[in-house]
Amino acid sequence: xxxxxxxxxxxxxxxxxxxxxxxxxxxxxxxxxxxxxxxxxxxxxxxxxxxxxxxxxxxxxxxxxxxxxxxxxxxxxxxxxxxxxx
Numbered sequence: 001x002x003x004x005x006x007x008x009x010x011x012x013x014x015x016x017x018x019x020x021x022x023x024x025x026x027x028x029x030x031x032x033x034x035x036x037x038x039x040x041x042x043x044x045x046x047x048x049x050x051x052x053x054x055x056x057x058x059x060x061x062x063x064x065x066x067x068x069x070x071x072x073x074x075x076x077x078x079x080x081x082x083x084x085x086x
Contacts, residue, residue, distance in 0.1 A: 023079025
């Protein structure tokens, strides 16, 4: 017996909240995973540092808190936008 999802109404606030929570959890998982499995060598600059400096020839040094802040800023926004998709 097939169930029809067309009779169920979607709730935009619930979807946004679920996406926001999912984005926060996802950002936290990324931070923990990067602590266990570093994405690059110690002397290799991060992609964010390269972008901040304008190129790979003069990499800037971003503090780890800046990278974490970016993860926790982008993750919830991306999750919320994903929740808006049909």
